[in-house]
Amino acid sequence: MRAGQSGNDGASDMTGPAKKRTPRQRDPERTRAQLLEAALHEFADHGFHGARVDRITRAVGCNPRLLYHYFGSKEKLYIAALEHIFADIRAQERELDLDRQEPVQAMRRLVEFTYDFFDGNPLFVKLTRNENLLEGRFIADIAAIRTSSQPLLDAIGAIMARGQAQGVFGHRYDPLQIYVTIVALSAHHLNNGHTLSAIFGIDLLSRDWRSARRAHTVDLVMNALSGADSPQP
């Protein structure tokens, strides 16, 4: 707290209160980062329209003007937040390294990883939900969002092919369908936790239920892939 208190010079302030003359230590990077972090939470909790720039700046404890100085507008701040959160998933996905493992193990690892990602990133879940509410108005413009998606699908396709060749996997599904399935099983109860919980009178967001859900998800996907063939109509 080295900031130049030398407090009493605040006396020069004419308005009565004269409280926090503390002129906010200059640190543009920190300020920008704090704003982005606060925005992430604000947009996640209230959506774009429900979010208030005022709440964001108050959370950071800075002047509203700064938000516009650094980000230009509420919309641009939202885009920055979206971009930031999507960068994370790409980074994490890159560490998966599925090609070197046996098919069954690789698939299990992918499912567990995916489940844990959503379970551990409520901000991502919420921001994504809101972006879909906005009909994906901004997501398309974010560059580098499709970059590592094809590799992921390829990896899934490769795992299934290998598994089939080895005879451990049965019916071969479309990799995209499988991936959407994994994500659906992992995230739907998070996306719709409040309504589902209200409808069934059980808290689907509790630690216990989520833990059971994890096992169920892994179970189901492995079961689907290893099953010989789908029951015929």
Add this chain to the structure above:
Amino acid sequence: MRAGQSGNDGASDMTGPAKKRTPRQRDPERTRAQLLEAALHEFADHGFHGARVDRITRAVGCNPRLLYHYFGSKEKLYIAALEHIFADIRAQERELDLDRQEPVQAMRRLVEFTYDFFDGNPLFVKLTRNENLLEGRFIADIAAIRTSSQPLLDAIGAIMARGQAQGVFGHRYDPLQIYVTIVALSAHHLNNGHTLSAIFGIDLLSRDWRSARRAHTVDLVMNALSGADSPQP
């Protein structure tokens, strides 16, 4: 601008249409219904915070005051809309009648029904999404929302039990997990269609993809239930 006078002074109106002199035929029920219908779409498309009462009344072509006359506030209108859309699903669900069919067929029917319900009710999907964005602030207060949920779970449990007894189903899962799974597989791509489409560069909301998804969903659930046992760790 002493409004009220008779028709032809519409010439003073600058915008072309000049329709509004017609003093809206009196029909309270119709007005109320129209407001509710418009609200359903407005809240679905923009969420609670993004929705504009002004747009709703303009869509109906009535005076803003009427909205408050009939519903009291934006919030109460939202609740009315939520209540209305949730009443539908309950009604439809009641027609299922799963107990009289063979287990495999009953389950297939349930999955298809559930898939088609979400696929055919975008308003329901969107309103639900928004209600979850609001952390279920209103859903809990809506009476009769839990009414027919337990019967549904019981029905699922019964189907699985019968299937197991007949030897057509293998491992027995928790009915709630199964139901959440069915819903997840049916609705996740609708809930997250825009982001997923952007990420993979494929339109998951197209008729073709949704049709493929339907088959995949049925396939997966039937496969999961009929599978002997899950692959062991």
Add this chain to the structure above:
DNA sequence: CGCCTAAGTAAGTATTTTATGAATTAACAT
């Protein structure tokens, strides 16, 4: 017919909320 209530209209207002213009102050290179 004439009155009374409720449906409907016109025209605000109060408040919130995003956004800026311009002054002020710190940091830093020269």
Add this chain to the structure above:
DNA sequence: ATGTTAATTCATAAAATACTTACTTAGGCG
């Protein structure tokens, strides 16, 4: 120091937006 640039504050514009007050008119009912 000094001058320049960028960070921060102050004060407020400007626009939305939910909601109201005060009126008008239709139409059922005695």
